[in-house]
Amino acid sequence: QNDPLAFSPPGRLVSPQERFGQRVGMKQAVALFVAIAFVVSACGPAPRTVTQNDIDLLSDEIAGLGPEVSPEEAARAAEIAYRYPLQLAQDYNVTDGPIVHNIKVNNGWRERGVCVHWAEDMEARLKAENFQTLQIHRAIAEGSEVRIDHSTAIVSQKGDDLDEGIVLDPWRFGGLLYWAPTLDDSKYFWEPRLTVLARKADAESGEVPPGFLD
Numbered sequence: 001q002n003d004p005l006a007f008s009p010p011g012r013l014v015s016p017q018e019r020f021g022q023r024v025g026m027k028q029a030v031a032l033f034v035a036i037a038f039v040v041s042a043c044g045p046a047p048r049t050v051t052q053n054d055i056d057l058l059s060d061e062i063a064g065l066g067p068e069v070s071p072e073e074a075a076r077a078a079e080i081a082y083r084y085p086l087q088l089a090q091d092y093n094v095t096d097g098p099i100v101h102n103i104k105v106n107n108g109w110r111e112r113g114v115c116v117h118w119a120e121d122m123e124a125r126l127k128a129e130n131f132q133t134l135q136i137h138r139a140i141a142e143g144s145e146v147r148i149d150h151s152t153a154i155v156s157q158k159g160d161d162l163d164e165g166i167v168l169d170p171w172r173f174g175g176l177l178y179w180a181p182t183l184d185d186s187k188y189f190w191e192p193r194l195t196v197l198a199r200k201a202d203a204e205s206g207e208v209p210p211g212f213l214d
Contacts, residue, residue, distance in 0.1 A: 008033075016018065029122055031033065036065040039094055047176070048086055048089060048175050048176045049057050049176075050082045050176070050177075054082060055075075055079055055082050055083075056078070057075070058078035058081060058082065058166075058177075058179055059071075059074050059075045059077075059078035059079075060074075061166060061181075062077055062134070062155060062166060063075075063126055063177075064076035065134075065155075065157040065160070065164070065165065065166070066160065066164075068133050068158065069133045069134060069156055069157050070131075070132070070133040070174060070198050071132075073129075073131050073132070073133050073134050074134070076129060076131075076158075077126060077129070077131065077134055077155055078117070080125060080126060081122070081126070081155070081179065082177050084121075084122065084125050085122070085170030085175045085176070085177055086175055087116070088113075088118065088121055088122075088170065088175065089170075089174065089175030091112070092110060092112050092113035092117070092118060093110055093113075094113055094175055094176070096172070097174055098115075098171055098172065098174050101113045101114075101174065102114050102115075105117075105209065109205045111196050113171075114171075115150050115151045115152070115169075116151040118151075118152075118169070118170050118171040119138060119139075119151035119153050119169075119171070120151075122152075122153040122168060122170065123138050123153045124137055126153065126155065126168075131158070132158070133157065133158050134155055134156070134157065134158055135155070135156050135157065135158045135159065135160065135165075136154070136155055137152070137153065137154040137155075137156060137162040137165060137192065137193075138152075138153060138154075138191040138192070138193040139151070139152050139153075139154050139162050139167075139182075139191060139192060139193055140166055140190070140191060140192075140193050140196040140197070141188035141189055142189075142196050142199075143189070143192050149196070150171075150188055151171075151193070152167055152168065152169040152171070152188075152190065153168045153169075154166065154167050154168065154182055154190065155168060162190060162192060163182050163183055164182070165182050165191075166179055166180065166181055166188065167179055167180050167181075167182075167185050167188075167190065186210030
């Protein structure tokens, strides 16, 4: 019991450091990860200051998506895209950067605020406007071994693909809107949400569930 070395499996020396690592539980690992994430995220979200100039710039960009886009609808969409995430940040009780807030949600310390929540709430709010010249898309950037999936809403001229639209991503800066033309968002490769989900379902089960693409 007190011997500084143990044999597990037989014939292999296990150091005290290895035994200690094996005894560390998930809670301790999570606590350590939270501490690291606090440092990485600078312990807080980006300042959420929005000016009318910010909104006007996005409005002009949306209006320029195509000749059929209504300037009035573009202005309304830009206003919502900037203002609504500020309300969501309060509703989600966001007090940290996005990575730390994700950890809080995943551990039950906050109810909402991971990227998919921002995306679905933004999509629902924008679609509630019943735009006639704009289309609201849901998109996913599929993850990798070092990055999880990311979700966002995208606005385009009605009838256009999401690649021709503008990414509206408030998660990235904790409630302060990030936007860019879809193909200019070099950090993520965006695809239609249902395309990604269908591919995942196909990979897991070999078939797409009935109604999945409805």
